[in-house]
Amino acid sequence: MITVTFAGCGDAFGSGGRFQACIHLRPGAGQAPVLLDCGATSLTALRRSGLDPGEIGAVLVSHLHGDHFGGLPFLILDGQFARRTAPLLIAGPPGTQQRLTAAMECLFPGSAQVRRRFDVRVLELFPGATKDVADITVRAWEARHPSGAPALILRLTVGGTGGTVIAYTGDTAWTAAITRASHQADLLIAEAYHWDKPVPHHLRYADLVTHEITARRVILTHMSADMLARQPPAAYEAAHDGLVITV
Ligand SMILES: [Zn+2]
Ligand SMILES: [Zn+2]
Numbered sequence: 001m002i003t004v005t006f007a008g009c010g011d012a013f014g015s016g017g018r019f020q021a022c023i024h025l026r027p028g029a030g031q032a033p034v035l036l037d038c039g040a041t042s043l044t045a046l047r048r049s050g051l052d053p054g055e056i057g058a059v060l061v062s063h064l065h066g067d068h069f070g071g072l073p074f075l076i077l078d079g080q081f082a083r084r085t086a087p088l089l090i091a092g093p094p095g096t097q098q099r100l101t102a103a104m105e106c107l108f109p110g111s112a113q114v115r116r117r118f119d120v121r122v123l124e125l126f127p128g129a130t131k132d133v134a135d136i137t138v139r140a141w142e143a144r145h146p147s148g149a150p151a152l153i154l155r156l157t158v159g160g161t162g163g164t165v166i167a168y169t170g171d172t173a174w175t176a177a178i179t180r181a182s183h184q185a186d187l188l189i190a191e192a193y194h195w196d197k198p199v200p201h202h203l204r205y206a207d208l209v210t211h212e213i214t215a216r217r218v219i220l221t222h223m224s225a226d227m228l229a230r231q232p233p234a235a236y237e238a239a240h241d242g243l244v245i246t247v
Pocket of ligand 2 (some may be wrong): 067
């Protein structure tokens with residue numbers, strides 16, 4: 001049983017007053033929580049949801065846009081000031097280490113080079129490959145979303161073969177990889193930036209309902225103001241900041 005808390009489920013621009021992408025997974029007793037994306041507002045989002053940033057063991061990053069990875073410098077510095085000792089693993093697209101170092105140096109000069117009491121290890125996830133990240137098997141597909149590095153669609157298997165499967169689109173235009181990544185998943189967390197308005201590089205509700213999705217449960221996230229103004233779609237659930245579910 002995994003507890004999923006949507007600490008942040010907004011877009012990049014604060015639509016609906018929502019925090020940027022920050023989805024907190026608590027796999028179960030004895031395992032450190034994992035974040036799916038860490039947007040710039042994530043420390044505030046976690047604390048608002050009553051979650052301790054210091055216990056997060058790993059962060060899985062879908063792509064290198066500020067609303068998905070911009071909270072990492074704050075998370076790392078918070079750990080430093082809170083005298084964290086447990087290691088932190090960050091897994092993201094190729095180029096994550098370089099972009100993280102650049103972000104830290106831009107926001108807090110000197111912060112990337114400081115000696116810390118805890119290890120920050122960066123692991124790169126390649127489209128088409130599978131890697132184990134903190135007891136979670138992570139398979140990645142390439143998304144259609146330019147971000148200076150390949151953006152990823154992720155499929156997480158928690159608890160080994162036959163375990164709980166959570167798929168996450170990140171940001172992407174429709175691609176058949178979404179169908180594959182979410183095949184019979186227990187939960188698909190899907191971007192629904194707009195209802196049916198054609199927008200480049202992003203997923204629409206219309207894309208999801210017109211393609212085959214076999215996931216048992218679908219929760220929509222990363223919604224624009226236009227999407228939030230609609231009645232919630234009947235077929236799927238819509239996330240809100242602070243939503244807690246178990247899968
Ligand atoms: Zn993006
Ligand atoms: Zn985004």
